[in-house]
Amino acid sequence: MKSTQSQKKPGKYIPHKAAAEFQPTMDWSKKEAEQFYHDRIFTFEVDVVYYSDCTNGMKKLPPESIDMIVADPPFGLNFNEMEVLYNRDSDFVAEGYTDVEIDNYADFTESWIKELPRIMKEDAGVWIFSGWTNLVDILNSLRANKLTLINHIIWKYQFGVFTRRKFVTSHYHLLFAVKDEKNYFFNKIEHYPLDVWEINRDYERGTKKNATKLPTEVVQRCIDFGSKPGDVILDPFLGNGTTSSVAKGNYRHFLGYEINQELEEIISNNINQTKLGQDYRPYSEKPDEIVKEARKKFGK
């Protein structure tokens, strides 16, 4: 009896060899990244925050001007109720969290997603966060506006609201969609990047913030895979300004909208306390765990 192994062509597949030899599609030294940042010329103002409605704001941007979008829209729920569920201390949540009636969520979603294809560059991508309750509206609007879904990522976080008669929700959806599925920017910086991300929410007790801050690590991954140094990253719903400060810390330009003027101080502090390029490291210097293990195995 022939074993399946003897039928294989010898020397073809060596486990983990590809991982050991993995190189990111694109990579830049810190000096190159900084140079790209300073060399970019724009015909519109960048590195700016507008305290206004994003739909009106985006209408004023030039066509095909944006390299990448990160959007974390409001939930369409009353956050004061959610705050009780999430067991948070309201003293540290900024006033005036603006939300949209759930009945209008489909219309609201359509109104801002409709603006995206015009302002996105041909190879640009949009990364949209959504809970499961409103996901259908976002998926419908993406399709209606001819934005093609490339990945549907599950971001799993560490805590959920206690439940008695159903499972505890402890994930978020992150949709990566593009204008042109044959020509979009994606920098494969990991050998085997999975579409489930396990990232904890960060809690800085005692700091005043918008109620729904994203962890910087989640935004950093979107920016790493979806853009290059010097690019401009738009966030229509800035909240605490997480996207803008992560962009600045990684030699990307930023542009964003926030309807709640009361968040100005929080947003400005977050951006001003971030030094240009402070978090930037070439991808070759931060290999993922699979690559690290494989390199150890092959003594690389």
Ligand SMILES: C[S@@+](CC[C@H](N)C(=O)[O-])C[C@H]1O[C@@H](n2cnc3c(N)ncnc32)[C@H](O)[C@@H]1O
């Ligand atoms: C889920 S939070 C964003 C949190 C943000 N990703 C962060 O990490 O801090 C949504 C934000 O959108 C803002 N917002 C709601 N409607 C808006 C609109 N039409 N235009 C601009 N901002 C809006 C809310 O005030 C809120 O701060």
